[in-house]
Amino acid sequence: LRGNHYLRVQGKLSLPQILTLGFLTIILVGTILLSLPIASRDGTATSTINSFFTATSATCVTGMTVVNTALHWSLFGKIVILILVEIGGLGFMTFAVLMFVFMRRKVDLTTQLLTQQSLNLETFANTRSVVFLVVRLSLAIQLLGALLLLVDFYPRYGLKKGIGFSIFHSISAFCNAGFDLFDNSLVRFQNDPYFLFVLTILIISGSLGFLVWKDILLYHEDHYLSLHTKLALTTYLGLIVLSFGVYLLTEGNFSENQHLDFFQRLMNTYFMSVTPRTAGFYTVAPTHISMGGMFFTMILMLIGGTPGSTAGGIKTTTVGILLIRVWATLRGKRDATFMGRRFTNSNVSRSLTLVFLVAVVLSVATLVLTLTEKIPQHSGIEYIMFDVVSAFGTTGYTLGLTPHLTVIGKLIFAVLMFMGRVGVFTVMYSLLNSKRPEDAFRYPKENVMIG
Amino acid sequence: LRGNHYLRVQGKLSLPQILTLGFLTIILVGTILLSLPIASRDGTATSTINSFFTATSATCVTGMTVVNTALHWSLFGKIVILILVEIGGLGFMTFAVLMFVFMRRKVDLTTQLLTQQSLNLETFANTRSVVFLVVRLSLAIQLLGALLLLVDFYPRYGLKKGIGFSIFHSISAFCNAGFDLFDNSLVRFQNDPYFLFVLTILIISGSLGFLVWKDILLYHEDHYLSLHTKLALTTYLGLIVLSFGVYLLTEGNFSENQHLDFFQRLMNTYFMSVTPRTAGFYTVAPTHISMGGMFFTMILMLIGGTPGSTAGGIKTTTVGILLIRVWATLRGKRDATFMGRRFTNSNVSRSLTLVFLVAVVLSVATLVLTLTEKIPQHSGIEYIMFDVVSAFGTTGYTLGLTPHLTVIGKLIFAVLMFMGRVGVFTVMYSLLNSKRPEDAFRYPKENVMIG
Ligand SMILES: [K+]
Ligand SMILES: [K+]
Numbered sequence: 001l002r003g004n005h006y007l008r009v010q011g012k013l014s015l016p017q018i019l020t021l022g023f024l025t026i027i028l029v030g031t032i033l034l035s036l037p038i039a040s041r042d043g044t045a046t047s048t049i050n051s052f053f054t055a056t057s058a059t060c061v062t063g064m065t066v067v068n069t070a071l072h073w074s075l076f077g078k079i080v081i082l083i084l085v086e087i088g089g090l091g092f093m094t095f096a097v098l099m100f101v102f103m104r105r106k107v108d109l110t111t112q113l114l115t116q117q118s119l120n121l122e123t124f125a126n127t128r129s130v131v132f133l134v135v136r137l138s139l140a141i142q143l144l145g146a147l148l149l150l151v152d153f154y155p156r157y158g159l160k161k162g163i164g165f166s167i168f169h170s171i172s173a174f175c176n177a178g179f180d181l182f183d184n185s186l187v188r189f190q191n192d193p194y195f196l197f198v199l200t201i202l203i204i205s206g207s208l209g210f211l212v213w214k215d216i217l218l219y220h221e222d223h224y225l226s227l228h229t230k231l232a233l234t235t236y237l238g239l240i241v242l243s244f245g246v247y248l249l250t251e252g253n254f255s256e257n258q259h260l261d262f263f264q265r266l267m268n269t270y271f272m273s274v275t276p277r278t279a280g281f282y283t284v285a286p287t288h289i290s291m292g293g294m295f296f297t298m299i300l301m302l303i304g305g306t307p308g309s310t311a312g313g314i315k316t317t318t319v320g321i322l323l324i325r326v327w328a329t330l331r332g333k334r335d336a337t338f339m340g341r342r343f344t345n346s347n348v349s350r351s352l353t354l355v356f357l358v359a360v361v362l363s364v365a366t367l368v369l370t371l372t373e374k375i376p377q378h379s380g381i382e383y384i385m386f387d388v389v390s391a392f393g394t395t396g397y398t399l400g401l402t403p404h405l406t407v408i409g410k411l412i413f414a415v416l417m418f419m420g421r422v423g424v425f426t427v428m429y430s431l432l433n434s435k436r437p438e439d440a441f442r443y444p445k446e447n448v449m450i451g
Numbered sequence: 452l453r454g455n456h457y458l459r460v461q462g463k464l465s466l467p468q469i470l471t472l473g474f475l476t477i478i479l480v481g482t483i484l485l486s487l488p489i490a491s492r493d494g495t496a497t498s499t500i501n502s503f504f505t506a507t508s509a510t511c512v513t514g515m516t517v518v519n520t521a522l523h524w525s526l527f528g529k530i531v532i533l534i535l536v537e538i539g540g541l542g543f544m545t546f547a548v549l550m551f552v553f554m555r556r557k558v559d560l561t562t563q564l565l566t567q568q569s570l571n572l573e574t575f576a577n578t579r580s581v582v583f584l585v586v587r588l589s590l591a592i593q594l595l596g597a598l599l600l601l602v603d604f605y606p607r608y609g610l611k612k613g614i615g616f617s618i619f620h621s622i623s624a625f626c627n628a629g630f631d632l633f634d635n636s637l638v639r640f641q642n643d644p645y646f647l648f649v650l651t652i653l654i655i656s657g658s659l660g661f662l663v664w665k666d667i668l669l670y671h672e673d674h675y676l677s678l679h680t681k682l683a684l685t686t687y688l689g690l691i692v693l694s695f696g697v698y699l700l701t702e703g704n705f706s707e708n709q710h711l712d713f714f715q716r717l718m719n720t721y722f723m724s725v726t727p728r729t730a731g732f733y734t735v736a737p738t739h740i741s742m743g744g745m746f747f748t749m750i751l752m753l754i755g756g757t758p759g760s761t762a763g764g765i766k767t768t769t770v771g772i773l774l775i776r777v778w779a780t781l782r783g784k785r786d787a788t789f790m791g792r793r794f795t796n797s798n799v800s801r802s803l804t805l806v807f808l809v810a811v812v813l814s815v816a817t818l819v820l821t822l823t824e825k826i827p828q829h830s831g832i833e834y835i836m837f838d839v840v841s842a843f844g845t846t847g848y849t850l851g852l853t854p855h856l857t858v859i860g861k862l863i864f865a866v867l868m869f870m871g872r873v874g875v876f877t878v879m880y881s882l883l884n885s886k887r888p889e890d891a892f893r894y895p896k897e898n899v900m901i902g
Binding site: 246249291294299322326331348349350352355356360363366367371375380382385428432 | 746781826833835
């Protein structure tokens with residue numbers, strides 16, 4: 001199936017271009033809907049740039065806001081945002097296939113190819129069953145999550161508001177979108193370990209990625225885990241453990257929060273070690289953590305989640321491959337190996353290229369923003385850098401810049417969120433209208449998705 | 452000669468280990484000399500950590516100071532610093548070979564191999580003649596530079612002090628060390644285009660690297676420029692032009708400096724576009740430039756100069772190769788080519804590994820320093836990051852952290868300077884006691900030095 005990547009569909013647009021245009025279309029439809037008077041709470045039309053920014057942020061599951069989600073948008077507006085999040089989270093190609101299925105037509109080859117590209121599937125013959133699996137699983141987890149959240153929200157907000165809040169935050173958490181209906185993310189839930197735990201389960205479920213889930217779900221049948229799944233789970237777990245340790249060190253387990261007991265504080269540190277990479281919720285605002293914690297959070301946002309999931313960033317497997325490659329190089333080893341498998345050269349080289357490309361893109365964005373944005377006195381370069389990385393990692397944290405962005409700034413951030421979600425390579429290939437390079441060397445080995 | 456890299460000299464130490472230990476020995480001798488009472492101006496012994504930091508900074512041609520060079524050190528101390536700079540700049544192996552030559556003994560194979568490793572020479576049969584060429588050229592340029600500076604310094608400081616200052620600053624500039632005998636780098640020379648121009652010529656001469664010079668000097672004979680020289684010159688020139696443009700944009704050609712005329716201001720912008728990558732002199736302090744200029748300076752310091760020169764950082768050719776590789780990947784091209792030559796796979800992959808490794812090292816250093824150092828209120832993360840990159844790029848700029856470093860901070864900075872000068876791979880190979888990996892694939896093509 002490999003060669004199919006290079007097919008020009010209908011002889012006009014390349015696959016990356018169709019994917020890019022598809023996401024763009026969804027964002028534009030969202031922009032139009034959100035700019036309608038009925039989308040805002042006070043019944044006035046929202047400015048095009050703010051509607052565009054919000055639609056991009058929702059579709060790219062970033063959660064960055066230039067207007068307060070709870071206060072500015074009407075119920076209609078909130079539902080539009082939720083639908084955009086769901087489309088962005090599951091990927092619009094999944095939906096396209098679903099539509100075909102519901103129309104009882106056989107999925108045609110073009111759509112199959114697009115879905116495979118979108119989900120980074122390279123080896124699945126039966127796209128339809130994978131997509132069904134993905135969608136069923138996703139909806140089941142989100143439904144279960146909403147029920148578990150309702151246990152907490154019902155006593156707080158009553159039945160009607162409780163159900164609405166449960167659904168909204170379950171979807172937002174599973175899709176790692178980070179939108180919330182409170183004025184200060186989840187700070188009020190600092191002392192609610194049950195809520196925080198349910199939310200991290202939703203976040204982790206959504207950020208493992210569909211391939212990992214498929215491997216886990218089918219494990220009882222074939223007892224097989226792909227190299228991708230092994231690496232993704234290892235790096236994911238490793239990053240949570242590392243984050244927990246580093247945040248314990250930099251934030252001292254929030255010991256100044258005397259209104260929380262030790263276990264509650266530990267729960268906040270755990271929550272913090274799960275969310276920054278792409279979910280973007282917080283119980284302690286990024287502006288209130290230490291300099292070291294802020295810097296480490298930037299690194300986590302840059303890394304992001306698993307490819308094929310709702311996550312942004314350069315992806316966990318990319319970092320995993322590179323760490324293994326560097327260690328092999330330093331040990332004088334020829335091959336980068338993991339759990340008895342060898343990474344292909346093209347896999348490693350694409351990972352490295354991706355990281356370098358991202359470094360260039362983020363540096364240029366930061367440099368341009370220092371010229372276009374107003375930086376408050378006493379603010380450091382992190383005032384720009386942190387939000388730039390947050391947009392690219394589709395985390396959605398801000399140190400204060402995002403709500404005050406200029407129009408140029410909002411456009412740059414929209415591009416960053418788009419690249420973070422759709423993939424740097426996909427966007428670049430679309431712009432340059434080029435195909436993926438043929439691999440210079442091929443091993444009979446497995447590829448790992450790198451985003 | 453390739454296989455010789457893997458030779459264990461005397462069956463005990465690997466080549467990277469001998470190089471690392473050699474530099475360490477020089478630093479330790481320098482530390483002892485600088486901690487003597489006669490090295491300081493007031494005749495008291497300097498603390499070991501400050502002597503060690505200064506010796507490291509001098510040997511690694513960084514120019515970072517924890518005590519004021521002009522005010523703290525005696526003439527003896529200044530001469531020690533100057534000798535360390537010269538040794539660090541030309542590379543201690545050049546000196547070892549010179550000593551052999553002066554002792555009228557034939558250079559033995561071990562020394563030849565060490566010199567080749569040190570200068571990144573892979574294809575020279577006659578090490579001795581190359582070293583002679585390097586040393587003669589370096590000394591000639593430094594002598595000429597001192598004479599040209601004397602034209603400026605004689606009227607200012609009289610003959611004796613003028614000669615001393617000329618020699619000191621010529622060596623410091625050629626070796627890209629950035630040490631100066633004034634209290635505020637070269638701010639007082641803002642209105643002295645002649646001085647600034649001579650200094651940039653010295654800086655550029657020293658940072659082109661020996662291989663480039665050899666190619667240029669022998670061009671009338673063989674009309675041959677290596678791929679390395681072509682790429683090094685192109686990236687070098689490109690970076691100066693880019694820097695000039697960006698600084699014009701971010702600093703507005705220093706238009707607030709009304710005491711300077713337009714040409715003088717342009718000269719300062721030009722000076723600024725040459726020095727940050729590794730020299731570390733300035734006429735406008737890093738604390739006085741814009742946020743965008745500061746961020747761009749960080750990028751330039753990270754890039755550094757040409758490998759095989761007195762420069763630190765990840766090196767210009769590394770960045771050049773990676774830009775070409777990324778562009779080729781995005782254009783769907785299989786090979787990264789430049790001026791009719793193809794880069795080898797191992798060259799590209801080592802470049803990428805280097806960049807990733809450096810990113811990890813600098814991130815960990817920054818994170819640890821946020822915990823160990825006292826950060827003034829209202830300071831951003833650049834208070835740490837800028838100085839960290841400056842140390843690794845052996846530039847020597849500071850936003851204020853360096854003079855206030857804790858003992859742990861000084862040790863971390865010493866390691867960063869050391870890695871920047873000796874080379875990340877060399878240091879890592881030494882620590883891990885491993886050999887370079889065999890290349891998985893070999894083309895009959897040229898390698899480019901990447902640092
Ligand atoms: K998010
Ligand atoms: K320097």
